[in-house]
Each structure stands twice: as C-alpha cells, then as structure tokens.
Amino acid sequence: MGETRVRQLETALREAGVRLTRQRAALLRVIAASADHPDAAELHARAEAAGAGVSLATVYRTLTTLQAQGVIEKLELQDQPARWEVTDPHHHDHMIDVETGEVMEFTSDRIERLQAEIAAEMGYEIVHHRLELYVRRTRRG
Structure with a gap:
C-alpha cells in the first residue's frame, strides 16, 4: 500500500507540471507513510530527519499542489495549524481531542443515516460533508 500511495502522489505532482526532485520524492514518502494527521511543520521535521534537505x-507548495490534485486533504481544525492526510476512498469523520490535539478517525453508520434523513426532511440530498467533533475525555470516578 505504501509504495502505491507514493506512486499516486508522484503521478499527481507530475500531472500538475511539478518536477519530482529528490527532496520532493523524500517528502512524498513521508506523507505516504503518515498514519496520523501531521501539520506542515511536522512533515518538514520528518522529511528533514529522513535526510530530505x-x-x-x-x-507548503507541495501540499497545496497535492491538495489541488485531490490526492491529499487539508483538515482545518479550530485553533490548530492545518493538518494533512492522504485522501481515503472510504469516508470517515474526525474527533479532535481539545486537550491533546490528537486527531482520531471514526465511522458511524448511525450518524451517516441521521445526516441523510435530516437533509431529506429539508428537501436535500447530501453531496459531500465533513464532520469534526471536538472532544474532551470524560473524567470517571
């Protein structure tokens, strides 16, 4: 999966007319390997740690180009730097821990059905949506 993802990112850059330099190739490997939702500074630090230079x-320019090509998505979260993730063909939503900044992916058939029902009741159908829940861990005890 990782190499396939890297090739998709490389293809997107080439199609946008961007030259695939050694530095960009290293950055694409970092992006493809990211299982979390890093911001640009985190991606830069990871690429630097991998010796990308x-x-x-x-x-930033590479992220913007990849976003325009539709292969990565920008998550603009409240009071945080934008985060990035490789576009996933399977829909998911996000929960953001307001205390730690952790971004967690989740899916819920119930939420999807409810959103569709609400839209239908108002005479609409959902074309696209994003759901971000800002959460705080409950204290038990």
Whole structure:
C-alpha cells in the first residue's frame, strides 16, 4: 500500500507540471507513510530527519499542489495549524481531542443515516460533508 500511495502522489505532482526532485520524492514518502494527521511543520521535521534537505516553503507548495490534485486533504481544525492526510476512498469523520490535539478517525453508520434523513426532511440530498467533533475525555470516578 505504501509504495502505491507514493506512486499516486508522484503521478499527481507530475500531472500538475511539478518536477519530482529528490527532496520532493523524500517528502512524498513521508506523507505516504503518515498514519496520523501531521501539520506542515511536522512533515518538514520528518522529511528533514529522513535526510530530505527540503525547505518548509517547498513543503507548503507541495501540499497545496497535492491538495489541488485531490490526492491529499487539508483538515482545518479550530485553533490548530492545518493538518494533512492522504485522501481515503472510504469516508470517515474526525474527533479532535481539545486537550491533546490528537486527531482520531471514526465511522458511524448511525450518524451517516441521521445526516441523510435530516437533509431529506429539508428537501436535500447530501453531496459531500465533513464532520469534526471536538472532544474532551470524560473524567470517571
């Protein structure tokens, strides 16, 4: 899966007319390997740790290009730097822990049905949606 993802990202850059430099190739490997939702600075630090020698400006330009190509998504979260994830063909929503900043993915058939029902009651059908729940762990005891 990882190499397939890297190839998809490489193809997207080429199709956008962006030259695939050694630095960008290393950054794409970092993006493809990210199981979390890193921000641009975290991606830059990971690429640097991998010896990419890529500038933060190149990271931002590359992310913007990949987003325009539809292969990565930007998560603009309340009071946090934008986070990034590779586009997933399977829909999921996000919960963001307001204390730790952790971003967790989840799916819920109940929520999906309820959203569709509400839209239908109002005379609409859902074309696209994003759901972000800002959460705090409950204290038990």
